[in-house]
Amino acid sequence: MGSPIICAQGDSAVTLGHVFQQVDLVRSELDLIRLELEKSEPNPPPPVNVEGAEPREVFFQALTLFRKANQMAFEHTREGGESPTIPNREINPGDVQEVVTKALQRIRRIKESLSISEQAELPGLDSSVTPSQVFEAIVSANRELNQLLDRPFAPEDVYEQITVAIGYATRLLDTKEARSTPPEPPQFERRKQPAHVYLELVKCFDEIHQIGEVCNAPMLNLQLQNESEFASAEPGDVYDMASLLVSELIYLHQLREHPGPPRKVYDLGRKTPSHVYQRVGILRKQMTSLRRRVDETPSLLSDEMAASTSSSNNTTKNRSFWSENLGARLLRSHLTAAAIGLTLLGFVLVFTLYVRSQTVDLVRINALLANASHCGFAGAGEIFVIPARLDCTSRSEFCDEQAPGLDGAN
């Protein structure tokens, strides 16, 4: 057997060239197995242009490669292999190399069980290779491997992977105040094909890509060449696309300061592409919500939901009146009533004093007029109302009395 490049976990000396070389080796080994099993060459994968891939995206495709290699090894040898762990830090080519190497080991175990003695040659090192090229090479290897499986990746595997994505999206939609729940699924549509699911996932990826742009988180650029050629998409291809989505969601999830753990996913049973299509509908709704929220608050994923906090405060202010207790409201109303009462009383008092002062003036004028009438201006006093309270009891008495301030008039 040819010796693969074994590297320590996250070896920084490993370049993408090394990873590409290893993936090429995997593909050559898969070719040998395919010939032994007398299987035909796989159809080309759906026409998708990939640009700007990051090592983390390549890593998750490599994980899919390992899963498929592990399943195939189990089918042939009844031995299971331990799954590689996802590093909780920035992923580098060394991490990808490690996963590809583990997949290669499983593939070589299959070769051994099939007694294939031929060895694939380690291709030359190409240092100019880009992450996107490595990505595409792993996607092709995944497709080749899927065809060799006794039980190729089926809609239920895709369903499970999309459920994982929904788990991460749910945590991304959490706020400080409340945990989010996946939205209602769209109506079930019958007779859907893997190609329909594939295209829906590409739309979800577009949303994530835009979210990444707003959040300043670089993400792979995926472009469909011709939608009509997607009819050949198989559940294995859809699974690869779902894995890519999961990788991006994990990346966004890691951007949050205190992300809640995504929920565990269990075997959800046999599914058809129509079920998967319906489930992708949930993911699309979540992506749309997340995008809307990120558009409103671009720093949403790193600033612990500042917007939701402020909106919640507004709600609290509006609610404050209603949340006060009855006693406080009664006290307030009593005090208000007392204040109004005192003000009215004040007005009454001022008015009374004013009227009293006016009355005194009238009395004086009346007295003056009466006096004048007594002295020849008859009838003049009749036009004035003489107040009831007078110090004199009769007109004569009144006339005899000198009104104050009338001395000068006499």
Add this chain to the structure above:
Amino acid sequence: MEAKTEHTETLPQIKNLKRLLSELKEVQWRIEEVAHTPGNEPARNLFDNRMQPAMDGIYTMVTSMIDLEKLEDGEGGSRQMLAAMADFRGSFTRSQATLGNLVTSDTSEDEVAFLNQAGIAKQRLKDLTDDSDLLIPEQKLLLNRLKTEFPLFVTLSDEIIKARKSPEWNIANAILHNEAVPISRQISDILSEMASQQSRLMVAGVARMDKLSRVATASSFFFVIFMAVSAWIVS
């Protein structure tokens, strides 16, 4: 001022309540999602989807070996080998049934019985391997395949027993007991606390109202006197 204090006391509780209710809703979603799926009982899922096909394969192989031995028997085949094969098949079949019971009921008797029967099956397989020189080439081929499959039976049975003995043998129930019930208890506690708090406030409010009515009566009496005095002064 007093109202403000009461409000600041209630606000964190309401926030906490809102958060807990959202968690409860999510937990409920998870329970509904998993409750009627094969994954709800990992042990049964393993038994039905992984163990049964493997066991059917083993059973078919050993039956084929017995059939071949029967044919050979007529021409001088070994009764000893036939007995070993039949013994293997018998103990293997019984262990399969016992494992099925174990998945359903999880009793220690079933576990002991299963381990005994699986032990016998393993011993008989070893006997067959030791005497493999007596087998014809087709039987040897079947025996080799049997030897490849049998470790899977052992590994899977260990996994099944472990999964059945786990407190999370029924996922929906486990989520209900470990997550939903504690959350709902917390919610009940907060609600009770809030209710008693509101009740205290209510009592205080009533007392305050009583005082206020006394003050209002006194102030009304004062106002009446004041008005009378004012009227007297004015007149």
